[in-house]
Amino acid sequence: MQILILEDEPVHAKYLTKLLTSICGSTINEVKHVTSIDEADVYLKQFHADIFFLDLNIFGSDGFEVLDRIPTTTIHTIIVSANTDNAIRAFEYGVIDFIAKPVSEDRLRLSLERHSLFVNTYQIVGKIQSNTKSRLLQVDLDRLQNRLSHLMEVQKIYLNENLSLEVLAEELELHPRQLSEFLNGKKQTTFHSFLHSYRIREAKDLLIKYPEKNVSDIGFEVGYKSLSSFYDAFKKELKITASEFRQRTSLS
Template sequence: MRILIVEDETVAARGLERMVRELLGSKISSLHIEKTLLGSQCFVKENPVDLLFLDLNLDGDIGFDLLKEMAAASFLTIITSGNVAEAIHAFEYGVLDFVPKPITKERVKLALEKYQSNSGKSKTKYIGIKQENQLQLVATKEILYIQSFDKQIKVFKKNGEKFVHNKSLDSISKILPNHFLRIHRSYIVNRKQIKSIETGSGGFYQVELVTGIKLKMGRNYYKSLKATLEKI
């Protein structure tokens, strides 16, 4: 796992590094610390990262400037901040978790467990997608479905627009709101846009969306999706 810690206070940065190393041990392939907004921006452009720990107050610079850019990145972000109000806003940009200061090992452990699983109730309102050197913020409520595509994903909106995004299907599933459901190894669907489930002989399953689009459904996902829809 490749980790980046962005924190301007040396003591806090080293303390977080120690906790992360104690919790993850040999799972860490690299761990780097940056103290400035500019330094972190340069680092992520030149180095692969899996998980970012981001302080929102960087010696006068606002971490949100980096956060908006990182919403379009392939890695996931955990906020470390003493400002709860900032954290609530940060969840709108698809952060995985918020660890309040002063940071404890127990709270870092919970955040890492969330990273390693698909659990958690996300409040993500926007997904940042880079389009021709510009950042496009796509509202999750406008997303119809998401398809895996050559180690990337395609995000399809209700209005017919589609975007290529660098996150994997597994990564994006960790930050999407709970009404987004996996129906196949290649598809995540907005449950609110499902019209019906169709079945046939020979293990045939597919989902029809309100737009008329039909998507192949995996047998292993049929029972859980059917049960979910029946509860609505």
């Protein structure tokens, strides 16, 4: 078994490795420890990891950036973080489990049991699906693309702060896994990245069009429930803050 740990504090990574070795023994081939999001991204693109243990605060960077880049359907991710407020958001990405720090041996055992159950279930489902290969075989992809574009471009459904993969799939008369496969395979993106791209584009337009509006009001207007989520998404998309963007555009 190949295990990857993304953790910026070596003492935590060392302790987790010790627990894993104690629990799993010789079934582990390698435990690879990296300390940056870029290192993890490179490793996951080049090598196979059976389990990916991810901390959500990497030297101040948001660990969710990694989940935006990788499909959790193929990389089995377990979050290890003291930020338990992020648990619901993490499960929305499809992670297997969320372990609060400090990690205990019993809690880690339970998480590994969940992983084992997940793998066995995934293999069974994979065998069942092997005859069809894709959930999209019976879907009219052109019609799906047109309907999706209409919802996003015309109806601007992304402004709904409660929009989720499940809600959007229902609007498209799809199973959520069908929509996830379409976004991952056909559009090379995750649902959250897809949603953020529309919300941030709308925010950019509003920042330019209404210079008198507060940046925070615009964040809520484009569909974000919290300002921190808006600020983080905006900076991730444009590498500058919303206020800096407004200032630069007003000078140009």
